[in-house]
Amino acid sequence: MLFTRLPEKKYLLGIDLTDRFCQLSYLNTRRLAAGIDPHTFSYVTGREEFSIPAAAFRNPQTGAWTYGNEAYQRAADHGQEPLTHLLALAAGEMQQDESAQGGANTQGGESIQILLGFMQYCVSLLSVEVRAEEIEAVTFTTAVMDRSHARVFKVIADTLYPALDKISFEEHIKSFYHYVLMQDEEQRRQSILLVDGWSDAEIVLQSLSFNKKTRPIVCFPDERRLRISNDTDAAEKDSILFHTVKEWMQEKEFSAAYLTGDALGGGWMKDALNLICRGRRAFQGDTLYSKGAAYSTMAACGLASRADKYFYLSSDALRCNVGMQCLKKGRPVYQALLDAGTEWYDAASQIDIILEEGDEIILQQTPVDSGSPREIAVKLENMPQRPRATTRLRVRLSMTAADRMRIEAEDMGFGEIFPSSGMKWEQEIAING
Numbered sequence: 001m002l003f004t005r006l007p008e009k010k011y012l013l014g015i016d017l018t019d020r021f022c023q024l025s026y027l028n029t030r031r032l033a034a035g036i037d038p039h040t041f042s043y044v045t046g047r048e049e050f051s052i053p054a055a056a057f058r059n060p061q062t063g064a065w066t067y068g069n070e071a072y073q074r075a076a077d078h079g080q081e082p083l084t085h086l087l088a089l090a091a092g093e094m095q096q097d098e099s100a101q102g103g104a105n106t107q108g109g110e111s112i113q114i115l116l117g118f119m120q121y122c123v124s125l126l127s128v129e130v131r132a133e134e135i136e137a138v139t140f141t142t143a144v145m146d147r148s149h150a151r152v153f154k155v156i157a158d159t160l161y162p163a164l165d166k167i168s169f170e171e172h173i174k175s176f177y178h179y180v181l182m183q184d185e186e187q188r189r190q191s192i193l194l195v196d197g198w199s200d201a202e203i204v205l206q207s208l209s210f211n212k213k214t215r216p217i218v219c220f221p222d223e224r225r226l227r228i229s230n231d232t233d234a235a236e237k238d239s240i241l242f243h244t245v246k247e248w249m250q251e252k253e254f255s256a257a258y259l260t261g262d263a264l265g266g267g268w269m270k271d272a273l274n275l276i277c278r279g280r281r282a283f284q285g286d287t288l289y290s291k292g293a294a295y296s297t298m299a300a301c302g303l304a305s306r307a308d309k310y311f312y313l314s315s316d317a318l319r320c321n322v323g324m325q326c327l328k329k330g331r332p333v334y335q336a337l338l339d340a341g342t343e344w345y346d347a348a349s350q351i352d353i354i355l356e357e358g359d360e361i362i363l364q365q366t367p368v369d370s371g372s373p374r375e376i377a378v379k380l381e382n383m384p385q386r387p388r389a390t391t392r393l394r395v396r397l398s399m400t401a402a403d404r405m406r407i408e409a410e411d412m413g414f415g416e417i418f419p420s421s422g423m424k425w426e427q428e429i430a431i432n433g
Contacts (some may be wrong), residue, residue, distance in 0.1 A: 009136040014293025021051035025290035038294035040287040055082040067121040090115040095148040137166030141175040141293040147345040175292030190255035197261030234268035241272040340368040344399035355391040359383040
């Protein structure tokens with residue numbers, strides 16, 4: 001009998017995909033105990049070329065697609081420009097398709113297929129170091145992860161890694177959070193400053209602050225955006241950044257600072273750089289987000305015990321837990337429905353319940369950072385009158401924004417004794433932490 005040895009699942013992957021490039025960083029689970037940082041893949045042997053250009057070009061004669069640097073070369077051969085901003089095109093197409101289909105899930109069209117081709121190209125390059133079948137889990141990260149982007153990434157993940165169930169999506173700032181979480185504790189003594197210069201049109205200042213009075217420690221991100229036009233000279237850019245950072249430093253203290261992005265190069269940062277580095281540890285790195293995503297994958301797999309001591313609460317995340325008190329086998333239990341920390345566009349749940357009496361569903365909202373639990377009563381108008389405990393309801397919860405929850409209930413009847421009335425109820429309410 002011939003036995004085939006299956007590949008060992010030993011890699012944790014972080015993928016940073018933006019309109020400009022794709023970066024891939026990974027951890028080997030065999031070497032986690034050694035405390036080795038994630039390795040970022042270089043697509044040029046012997047050089048530190050980490051950012052695979054997000055570009056595609058279709059040969060007008062053969063119809064064949066090329067990607068990355070080769071797309072620029074082939075386009076130049078034909079006197080044309082390659083297709084760029086692949087992620088923005090795919091997300092825009094996804095949003096249009098969802099609107100046309102009334103919000104229903106869609107696989108998208110041509111733009112998403114082009115982006116898929118680019119991502120398959122990136123994964124094929126990575127295969128010289130990490131084969132797809134050796135990957136245990138993946139985290140995708142990008143600058144802004146809204147509903148359309150999340151669905152684009154879902155299509156990509158389902159195509160690239162159909163056998164994986166450990167796949168997550170997050171924004172750059174959350175990847176940065178996971179990165180600093182794995183650094184020494186001294187950096188987290190106060191707030192941490194991040195200066196992002198990956199855009200030619202703006203500089204993004206972000207911070208991570210920690211409430212150490214709570215258990216777990218709650219981390220709050222914050223953000224300021226500085227619009228920088230192409231006409232802004234070096235001295236003016238330096239002055240704008242200097243005064244903005246100085247103003248922020250009057251509001252909070254920073255124990256560490258990170259700088260990332262090629263727009264910060266060129267030597268124009270003088271006074272601003274001196275201010276950022278003065279009295280604190282400062283670091284520069286252009287692979288922070290893909291490495292942070294790899295660390296995020298590590299935490300998602302339960303391999304980062306330090307992550308259990310912290311709780312990340314973004315502006316797009318639920319700031320409270322939502323559930324209900326139920327009876328199971330005659331004993332009162334709390335049934336969790338929506339978890340705090342979940343991005344609102346990913347938050348959804350469904351449960352079937354038997355209403356004991358009355359015509360209300362009672363939910364419980366519990367903030368994670370402050371405040372007391374409160375009850376949310378959902379009135380079911382004109383509900384059919386039946387004996388006690390003979391009404392079965394299907395309850396669905398979803399979020400329409402970070403602070404808006406949609407509650408849907410449907411009368412499922414009670415077997416043949418009380419057939420369903422077909423009635424449905426829907427209500428949208430404000431929730432907060």
